[in-house]
Amino acid sequence: MAIKVHGSPVSPAAKRVLLSLAEKQLDYEFVLPFGQVPGFEDGDLKLFESRAITRYIAHAYADKGTPLISEDPKKMAIIGVWMEVESQRFDAAGQKLSFEILVKPMKGLTTDDAAVEQLQGQLAAVLDVYEARLGKSKYLGGEEFSLADLHHVPIIANLMKTKVKAVFDARPAVSAWAAALLARPAWLKINAA
């Protein structure tokens, strides 16, 4: 088998990669972590950084499964904007919230309630921008599901198990979008594995 993913099954970064493979209906071998996580091999190509890996998968396997990207440079530019918003803004709040509320208790550490409060405010400001955007297009990058949406899924899935769900529920378009992402067959498939 040509494609190997090295990672932890609970890591959002690893799930981001596995989800892109599942959307592309590609077979892969999952290997428990080594070094930089997630690592990725496709034949002699070795990559790290989850968002670089999903971009590679989308481009290299453009003809398989869900498109995830657009061949139109202007449409792709819009998808690219929302990929940057995820990476630079959503993830900054979402990843830390997930860490404070879910990971810390698992490790026997104490959640910093003041930090959670501040991060929830930061996330709410990002989701206000999303609410306006998703009132105008079905997905962040346009009318089709793309990498811009996909990159959010693992952190959204984590946050939906916590009180932060209320921040999503307060925004109807964001809430419907999040529900659609979590109902994708590829996401159900990698979680059933």
Added chain:
Amino acid sequence: MAIKVHGSPVSPAAKRVLLSLAEKQLDYEFVLPFGQVPGFEDGDLKLFESRAITRYIAHAYADKGTPLISEDPKKMAIIGVWMEVESQRFDAAGQKLSFEILVKPMKGLTTDDAAVEQLQGQLAAVLDVYEARLGKSKYLGGEEFSLADLHHVPIIANLMKTKVKAVFDARPAVSAWAAALLARPAWLKINAA
């Protein structure tokens, strides 16, 4: 003129966009900021987020000036990895250092020396990875200058005016790479404007 950039002439994000246009030898109109900075217009296309804008420029004007990307999916994947490293790791330390040491004094605020110390350590760890990488290839993404290098330039230029220069100077391959980036005609051109 079809391309407009809305931004502040001192913003690293705006400089990132201007540098990609200069590398592509494209004409543009620079407009002082409005709302989200930098904003970008190419005809009817409106974008924000500097790294999404540079990607668009590189793809839409692939046949002009410096290539900046690769058409080979595997080479592009490697460039993509280092673009993610810049965005997720280098920028986290570099942007905050630039803010603490350069921006705060300009605004009459006090630099947080403990934060600077901690951020310098964080930057040093990133540059250790770069030193190893640049011992094997001329640029981060491979043998050719690419977006992976370009995205670093505005923050490196800022840091080189500060005591953080020593963190670069201590690493010979990183130091030579940084000097090559700052000597690019396109960078000199946008700073002379």
